[in-house]
Amino acid sequence: MKITLYPGCASEGTAISYTQSALEVAKKLGLEVKEIEDWNCCGSTVTSSVIGQFAADVLAARNLALAEKMGEQDVVATCSSCYAVLGNVNKKFADDKFKANANDALSKDNLSYSGKLKVRMLLDVMYSDVGLETIKSKVVKPLTGLKVAGYVGCQTVRALREFDNCENPTFLDGIISALGAEPVQFSHKLKCCTGAMALSSPEITISTVYPIIKSAHEAGADVIVTPCPLCQMNLDAYQVKVNKNFNTQYKMPVLFFTQLMALAYGLDRKAAGLDYCIVSPNEALKNWM
Amino acid sequence: MSEVAAKDNSVRKYDPEFTKRVYQMENGKWVKMCMQCGICPTTCALKEKMDLSPRRIIQLIRAGAKDEVLKANTMWLCTSCYTCACRCPRGVPMMDVMHDLRHLAVENGIKHNSQAMAEVYAKDVFKRGRIWEGGLTLNYGLKIGLGNFVKMALDMQDVGKGMMLHRRLPLLPPKGVKNPGKLREVLNRAAEIAKEGGH
Ligand code: SF4
Ligand code: SF4
Numbered sequence: 083m084k085i086t087l088y089p090g091c092a093s094e095g096t097a098i099s100y101t102q103s104a105l106e107v108a109k110k111l112g113l114e115v116k117e118i119e120d121w122n123c124c125g126s127t128v129t130s131s132v133i134g135q136f137a138a139d140v141l142a143a144r145n146l147a148l149a150e151k152m153g154e155q156d157v158v159a160t161c162s163s164c165y166a167v168l169g170n171v172n173k174k175f176a177d178d179k180f181k182a183n184a185n186d187a188l189s190k191d192n193l194s195y196s197g198k199l200k201v202r203m204l205l206d207v208m209y210s211d212v213g214l215e216t217i218k219s220k221v222v223k224p225l226t227g228l229k230v231a232g233y234v235g236c237q238t239v240r241a242l243r244e245f246d247n248c249e250n251p252t253f254l255d256g257i258i259s260a261l262g263a264e265p266v267q268f269s270h271k272l273k274c275c276t277g278a279m280a281l282s283s284p285e286i287t288i289s290t291v292y293p294i295i296k297s298a299h300e301a302g303a304d305v306i307v308t309p310c311p312l313c314q315m316n317l318d319a320y321q322v323k324v325n326k327n328f329n330t331q332y333k334m335p336v337l338f339f340t341q342l343m344a345l346a347y348g349l350d351r352k353a354a355g356l357d358y359c360i361v362s363p364n365e366a367l368k369n370w371m
Numbered sequence: 372m373s374e375v376a377a378k379d380n381s382v383r384k385y386d387p388e389f390t391k392r393v394y395q396m397e398n399g400k401w402v403k404m405c406m407q408c409g410i411c412p413t414t415c416a417l418k419e420k421m422d423l424s425p426r427r428i429i430q431l432i433r434a435g436a437k438d439e440v441l442k443a444n445t446m447w448l449c450t451s452c453y454t455c456a457c458r459c460p461r462g463v464p465m466m467d468v469m470h471d472l473r474h475l476a477v478e479n480g481i482k483h484n485s486q487a488m489a490e491v492y493a494k495d496v497f498k499r500g501r502i503w504e505g506g507l508t509l510n511y512g513l514k515i516g517l518g519n520f521v522k523m524a525l526d527m528q529d530v531g532k533g534m535m536l537h538r539r540l541p542l543l544p545p546k547g548v549k550n551p552g553k554l555r556e557v558l559n560r561a562a563e564i565a566k567e568g569g570h
Contacts, residue, residue: 091501094504096504123501130467130470133493133562135570140558170464186564191554191556240454240456241453248457274454284530286420290416290417360537
């Protein structure tokens with residue numbers, strides 16, 4: 083299967099381990115991945131408050147126009163925020179007036195977009211297209227005995243509601259099981275981590291992240307996995323603050339689900355990007371590293 | 372900065388121009404769609420911390436209560452989590468309405484740290500087409516003022532240290548788009564179109 087990858091800005095910084103492990107895992111699964119050439123920032127959900135909704139939409143649409151030049155395969159995002167933005171803008175192209183206006187602006191860069199592509203989230207492609215059987219068939223080190231909290235977060239299943247169930251999602255847990263691990267059920271599976279607010283209102287992020295880690299811990303999880311860069315960063319990097327503020331001693335590693343796949347596929351810790359984890363995963367994952 | 376609670380209701384000024392202005396914004400049509408069922412506040416991730424609930428904000432926009440709306444912290448605390456949007460029987464994308472309101476608040480001289488962050492972010496997009504996460508923190512610091520930045524840096528040093536030690540904050544900007552000038556032309560044209568009411 084061919085996919086066009088939209089890496090997003092986090093792929094070069096905070097979520098470098100996500101893209102790296104995703105590409106390694108894709109190789110094992112025989113996915114043919116090509117990055118959108120000359121892609122730009124999707125604008126995230128915040129740019130519209132500065133430049134207005136329409137300009138922000140056009141900014142995101144430029145990526146779709148570039149993707150269309152590369153063929154008709156699906157555009158796949160790894161980041162939930164990118165997925166939300168690109169997917170919602172893609173839908174707007176069904177409206178003729180919007181499409182004409184957006185293409186008017188895009189023509190300044192000699193670009194245009196028909197609205198025909200599909201925007202997908204990597205988690206969905208893994209589950210729906212690759213399939214659990216294939217995911218399972220590549221496992222060489224089953225993660226038997228590992229308890230995993232599949233933290234889905236908010237935007238992944240809610241922004242477009244085009245895959246999984248937005249109130250009771252099962253895709254992530256399905257993948258965790260296919261790798262031989264045990265998905266645990268915890269109350270905060272879908273709670274927002276406050277996303278980009280972590281920098282402007284850290285105290286809110288710390289008090290929001292605390293019950294998420296707490297509920298995963300109480301459910302007996304050894305690690306948390308997530309499909310979203312912001313979730314990963316907030317839970318991982320802010321855990322030290324949670325421990326200070328709430329007098330706890332959590333040492334809960336937070337990984338991208340592709341890192342867990344890489345591990346089960348027998349890839350080394352470098353390919354799995356484990357050294358980018360702030361809370362050390364060494365103890366929890368020692369049987370598989 | 373903006374945590375000014377809009378709780379003093381003793382004199383409430385109604386301004387029908389304000390309602391019109393919000394309706395004209397890109398997501399204004401959704402404000403008309405709301406049926407005030409009250410589902411959004413029951414699902415909102417941060418309603419405990421908000422001055423006004425998302426439902427109340429819509430009600431007050433329609434009532435033309437400009438000051439109350441624009442001074443509330445609500446739109447700054449909306450995380451774009453889509454939880455309410457997912458459950459709203461009218462399909463109102465509340466987070467998009469909130470972003471329009473941020474825009475409007477800034478137009479009226481009201482700002483919040485969240486907007487400072489968004490502005491630094493947008494500036495990077497204009498300049499290079501992509502953001503540089505390492506530089507974002509620094510530029511945000513400059514924007515909120517050195518004193519505030521030093522306070523933030525001291526308070527958050529464990530978080531920053533973790534990020535640096537694990538090479539999660541690139542020290543140099545990654546490459547941007549090939550021709551950021553063209554991208555700016557696209558965005559400027561889009562802004563023009565939006566101004567003419569074409570969106
Ligand atoms: S859930 Fe939707 S219709 Fe109900 S009050 Fe909120 S925005 Fe209005
Ligand atoms: S999108 Fe905003 S208003 Fe809606 S539930 Fe999330 S934080 Fe609350």
